[in-house]
Amino acid sequence: MVEELRAVSLVDAVAESLRLAVISGTVESGAILTEQFVADRFSVARTTAKAAVERLVTDGFLQRTVHRSARVPVLSAADIGDLYDTRILLEVEALTRVAQRGEVPAEAEQRAAEVVLFAERGDHDRMASSDVAMHRALVEAAGSPRLTRMHATIMGEAHICMVQVQHRNLLHARTINAEHRAILDTIAAVDPVAAAESVRSHLVRARDQLLARYRELGNRTSSTEAPES
Known part of the structure; x- marks a missing residue:
């Protein structure tokens, strides 16, 4: 089936359409x-x-x-734990820096409102896309290009996890909104310690809910990789 593309760069259009297919589950985990x-x-x-596929590989989707086709990630419980633990390390540092200035990024406020909507x-x-965008905006506001780049390398996988969490209703929208609001409010209050703890507890809750679900379902098997044709 040939899909219609928006009037943007052809590589951008293909990459975006593939990204949406991955995060929506239209292209399933493990698909080659x-x-x-x-x-x-x-x-x-x-x-x-090839350029579109490589872009999504770079972004973590x-x-x-080597010598294998690209595939949609199949994340194990260990992968999920490591992913969220890494996010905690990066985002706690970022939020500490942002809260020291006491300026809530306008982009983060907007994205938090979109999550509710x-x-x-x-x-x-x-909802997941706006959630990811809010966290990206907070990390970017820390003003460290290297921290932003490190964070960006794991957010593709994180995006996939967020969709899985929300499609399974593991976190209630009101809980997510309350936790986002707490993060933004602690920044406005110029309270780095509280801001760091708010984002840490937010990510720990998401991690633990998702891991509990994965353990309930049992280990998921990976599909066989195929050589590039």
């Missing part, structure tokens, strides 16, 4: 995406498909090893 498959799906040149509409995918 060869460059030829992507080229055929969007009726684009293979070079365009796809995984790829999309939650009320039952739009889990856009």
